[in-house]
Amino acid sequence: MHLPALGSAERRALSERGRRAIAEGAVGAIVLAGGMATRFGGVVKAAVPVLDGESFLALKAQDVAAAARTSGGRVPLFPMTSFATHEAVAALAAALSTDRCPIEPFPQGISLRLDRDGALFRDAQGAPSPYAPGHGDLPWALQRSGILGRFRRGGGRVLYMSNVDNLTATLDPAVIGAHLERGAEVTVEVAPKHPGDKGGAPARVDGVPQIVEGFRFPADFDQARIAVFNTNSFVFDAAALARDYELTWLAVEKEVDGRRAVQFEHLVGELTRFVSCAFLEVEREGDDARFQPIKTPDDLVSEVPLIAHALRARGVL
Numbered sequence: 001m002h003l004p005a006l007g008s009a010e011r012r013a014l015s016e017r018g019r020r021a022i023a024e025g026a027v028g029a030i031v032l033a034g035g036m037a038t039r040f041g042g043v044v045k046a047a048v049p050v051l052d053g054e055s056f057l058a059l060k061a062q063d064v065a066a067a068a069r070t071s072g073g074r075v076p077l078f079p080m081t082s083f084a085t086h087e088a089v090a091a092l093a094a095a096l097s098t099d100r101c102p103i104e105p106f107p108q109g110i111s112l113r114l115d116r117d118g119a120l121f122r123d124a125q126g127a128p129s130p131y132a133p134g135h136g137d138l139p140w141a142l143q144r145s146g147i148l149g150r151f152r153r154g155g156g157r158v159l160y161m162s163n164v165d166n167l168t169a170t171l172d173p174a175v176i177g178a179h180l181e182r183g184a185e186v187t188v189e190v191a192p193k194h195p196g197d198k199g200g201a202p203a204r205v206d207g208v209p210q211i212v213e214g215f216r217f218p219a220d221f222d223q224a225r226i227a228v229f230n231t232n233s234f235v236f237d238a239a240a241l242a243r244d245y246e247l248t249w250l251a252v253e254k255e256v257d258g259r260r261a262v263q264f265e266h267l268v269g270e271l272t273r274f275v276s277c278a279f280l281e282v283e284r285e286g287d288d289a290r291f292q293p294i295k296t297p298d299d300l301v302s303e304v305p306l307i308a309h310a311l312r313a314r315g316v317l
Contacts, residue, residue, distance in 0.1 A: 002281045003178060006288050011174050014181060018173025021158060021180060022071035028151055028238075029064045029075055029171055030142075030161040033057060033089050034082030034108055034132050039296045044088040046079065046164050050294065051308055051317075056164045057092050063316045065101035067171040070315070075171065076156075078147055079105045079164070082132035106145035108137035113254070113261040121261040129256055135232075136266025139241045152238050159241065161268075162233040166293040168310050169233040175280065179235035184278035186271060187235040190228040191284050191291040200230040200269045202279045209277060211269035228281055230269055231291045240275045247271070287313040 004010035021027050033046040033056075040048055046057040054062070061077060068075040081089045086107045093103035113121035113129040123129045138161070142148040151159075158176060162169035169189070179187040188211055190202060200211040201223065211230050217223055249264040282290040289310050292303050311317045 001178065001182065001278065003174065003283070003288070003290075014174040014177030015172075016177070017180055018176035018178075019071040019073075021176055022067060022073040022075060022173060025073060025155045026157040027073070027075055027171075027176055028156050028159045029060075029077045030138070030159050031057065031060050031077065031079045031164045032135050032161065032232075033079040033105070033164045034085055034135070035164075036084050044085045046085060046089050047092055050167070050300065051304055051311075055092065056167065056294075057089065058096055059167050059311070059316070060162075060164060061096045061098075061101055061103060063167075063170045063311070063314075065098055066314070066316050067173065068100040071173060074100055074102075076151065077101050077103045078142070078151075078159075079103065080135070080138060080141060081105050081107050083107065083110045083130060084132065104147060106141055106147050108132055108135070108141045111263065113256065113263045116253075116260060116262060121256065121259075124257045129261060131254075131263045133263065134250075134265030135268040136247045136270060138268050139243065139245060139271070142241055148238065148241055152242070156238050159236045159238050160234075161236065163293060165295065166231070166233065166291060167307050168289045168292045169231065170290070170311070170314055170316060172290075172314075175235060175282075178280050179278070182278040183276075185237045185240040185275035186277045188269070188272065188277060188279050189231045189233040189282050189290060190279050191231050191282055193224075193227055193229045194284070197229055199232070200267075201226040201228065202230070205273070208273070209279070210272035211277075213267065213269065228279075231282070232269070233290065234268070237275075240271075245271060245274050286310070 064077045089105045097103040111133045115121050121129050200213045203212045247266040247270050
């Protein structure tokens, strides 16, 4: 399904359905905020100033608050942090939290890196080297924090998740409405693929539609045949996140202190193997753009004017 165009009757109908859900207190938002911005000097990325002195997390909070206000409801925001970012994000959250958008961070898990031979990897000081084992921690971390249970007991039914550095992945009532309309347990936002894009893509595996990471496709499969890819923005039924899943541990090599280290990670997109899913194609340019991540300082120069335009068009700024 393509997200209907702005101003169309179909878009208005989806928006109205989403606004009703927000007004009823059925909607919450999750922001993935566990990363250290190594390409920004190793700072907590959620706290990096982006636009008019406002940080990534502040702009996400403004968006969620705007959606709550225009819908006449209240939307809690739950940033998923890591051991490296939790303290800073919690301090930001305390300053940004409002009645319309209360913010409650929760930490994901922590693990230790290994050498290539399987021994414990130690840093330059001889200490074990910790890391956060991927955003596939989401269901477990939400459950362990108690947030998911409280959200559901309070009438929460739907959670919208996005990366903290993708500011145009806003809480659009039409996206919530599209998820409710399709009736799947998870809706994945996919965007047109540009040259050089990397990431998972929608595909059928044994007849089951799901997100498949690029490195998991058969070597002889031409991935260019799939015109869209996963933006890592999802709408989840909260009930689906209350279950346990046997996600695959993926080995990833990183350079740490000038040496190669191995860490094992879970990816949230693999949840689509286990639950019913739908795919929502979204735009990458213009007022309705929903995939403009900022990964490097150069992106601040090239992307921020476009992001600011989109956020002003949506009433976030």
